[in-house]
Amino acid sequence: MLTYIVRRLLSTVMVMAIVALFVFSLLYIAPGDPAAVIAGEQASPEDVEKIRTALGLDRPFVVRFTEWAWQIVRYQNLGTSMFTGLPVTELIVQRIEPTLSLAVLTLIVAIVIAVPMGIVAAWQAGGWIDRFVMAFAVAGFSVPVFVVGYLLSYFFALYLEWLPTQGYTPISRGLWPWLENLILPTIALGFVYIALIARITRATMLEVLSQDYVRTAKAKGVGQGSILFLHALKNAAVPIVTVIGIGVALLIGGAVVTESVFAIPGLGRLTIDAIVRRDYPVIQGIVLMFSFVYVIVNLCVDLAYTALDPRIRY
């Protein structure tokens, strides 16, 4: 097992190197000019050119890539934002807490709601609860995050005046102020994940509940709760955990929209701002960080399989 983990971690380095080269190349050939954006609307072409030179954007691809990669490898330095003049690491650190809070809370809420929903739907397959869960799932997949966000904001923040419409308060300033700002975004973002996880849970549980060992358990007089949660759920857990792992990846995309709708200063908005302005070092830094997160999440999911299913060994 330990060898497997070490091997996977080593492969992470290779994956990130490939990602780094790919992103750098992509940004190099993409149209757009940060110097023109910095110089502003009234700037003369000469000024734009001088800024481009000052930023080092006139240097060859190989020189720029080598310098950037060396800074990362040698000094763990992701570079400096071309626009803010701040280190990319500082910008990412500033934005991690809101995104992490939103992502973790959304995952918790989604799992806590969706898994029981899926189990009950499978148990009552064909009944009204099952139909309700499926209708909810269809709605969750169909309605875009921003629509859910605006509806929630209008009803709970503007109409009922229960919750703020926007913003983020760090958890260091108190549990309720932190939570207050995250309730609506979490529901908005969680909607689709609840739908996804509930559907997968239902489908997997349906399959498991039709197995011989479940029928045997029922025949032996095992209680319904034990059958569902101890016998069936454990065996249905592998696909559910896989979907949750994929969900983490999808969460990043959803967070971009949710952070915009609720004005949460997270990594999603940082990414969009950087792309719009062509702030290459920031884009590269964020993509590298996300790719690292994905690799680690996948590793965690793979390791979770061994805990859930003793037959799986690495």
Add this chain to the structure above:
Amino acid sequence: MDRRKFLKSSLSVGAVAASGGLAAPALSQGAAAKTLKFVPQANLANFDPVWGTQYVVRNASQLVWDTLYGLNSKLEPKRQMVASEEVSADGLTWTFKLRDGLKFHDGEKVLAKDVVASITRWTSRDAMGQMLKAINKELTAVDDTTIKWVLAKPYPKMLYALGKVGTPCCFIMPERIAKTDPFKQIEEYIGSGPMKFVRADWKPGAIAAFEKFGDYAPRNEPSDWWAGGKVMSFDRVEWIIMPDPATASAALQSGEIDWWETPLTDLVPVLKRNRNIKVDIADPLGNIGSFRLNHLHPPFNDVKVRRAVQMALSQEDYMRAMSGSDTALWSKLGSVFTPGTATFSDAGGEVLTGPRNIDGAKKLLAEAGYSGQPVTCLVAQDQPPLKAMGEVTADLLKKIGMTVDFVATDWGTVGQRRASKNPPGQGGWGMFHTWHAGADAANPAGHIACRAGGEKGPAWFGWPDDPKVEEGVAQWFDAKSPEEEKAAMAVANKASMESVTWIPTGFYKSFQAWRSNLEGVSDGPLPWFWGVKKS
């Protein structure tokens, strides 16, 4: 107490218990009244007003850095950091004396050497500054409070240059900061303005904060735009970045923010219906919509083709597409300059505001020998006004029989591609859309777009070449009275209309909105924070 506050206070009790007392320190009502929450037009992505010339940077910089002069609402330069000035009889030597009590945020006195360094940096980037640099003989600090500037040629617009609102403005920084290469960003944000920049709270894309500078000594005069006493009633001003207009609208309605600089026109009716919100025109100088034509390559290197487009286009179509049907917000404009100012001229502008002539345009195109070559039309889809203009233009060109190569892209790409002098088929362009802030376009001072010096310059993208326009501009710079300035602008405008250097698509204004408990919000080309109070 509203429902949210009630709910908050009730839940806070529980939360305190649950979290072991980890509740937030509540702001008292007095503290809340001393904090202004403002949503600016864009993200404050950098904070160097000379290096980055975006309007949002200038607007934030006015809080932190002071200027020698400031324009009032009549666009007259008035003394700000300066106590007195003197110009020699031949107009070649200017002597400025700084007023008493000027201090930087680090406690150091503002000295003449700081002013010299700041002016030197500014003259490398600003259009008027570059003119001054070209005729500069000597710029020195005579003593701690006196600056002497000797020129090779008189420059009557000196005070206007030092106090103008067009970017980049001549902000005064400590010498050590002002010595930074003008094409590199400063790393310290020390000014002598009424507010200090709170570097630790700056999260680009999220928030920028400013705290009152206790040692700031405002002029003992009423404020009038950038002139007069900058008296701040807030201890803290927070700029909260909200990329989504619907979110900003909701936040303003719920009282989470106090002031929104640029509400989306579509959302204004909702805001106007709310009795807790006031909505009014933000800037009487508004904006000029425009499209630039590439004079270097066919088809727009032929004046007949440019005139064909000019005589066919309907500014009303553009303005309705951009600003809606509220005619209080827009008007036709037969000028490359901002209407409503004392020296405005629309001489020759009837070609834009008179009856439209599609048939005449087709005839002119035929005379020019236009044979259907595609017009590469760059349209930034991420800028709603530009997208709207682009779609109207595409329709217009098709109506007069031109072939359109509609390049739907983003502003970053337009910014890059418009600098290319290559033919349209080789990475160049035929036309692109943009706009000019009315304050910049009020006269030729900082209005590089009105220049027509051709490829060698001065000229903006499209590189129009018309000596008559340049003659008018030169006359303006030499003008000694408003009458002379007006006459010069008439010359420049008439020539510009005749040779179609570029095409204005109309004049439009936008709204600003604020909570009704905010007093003293005034109009202007940028949001003025002095004189604003919160009850």
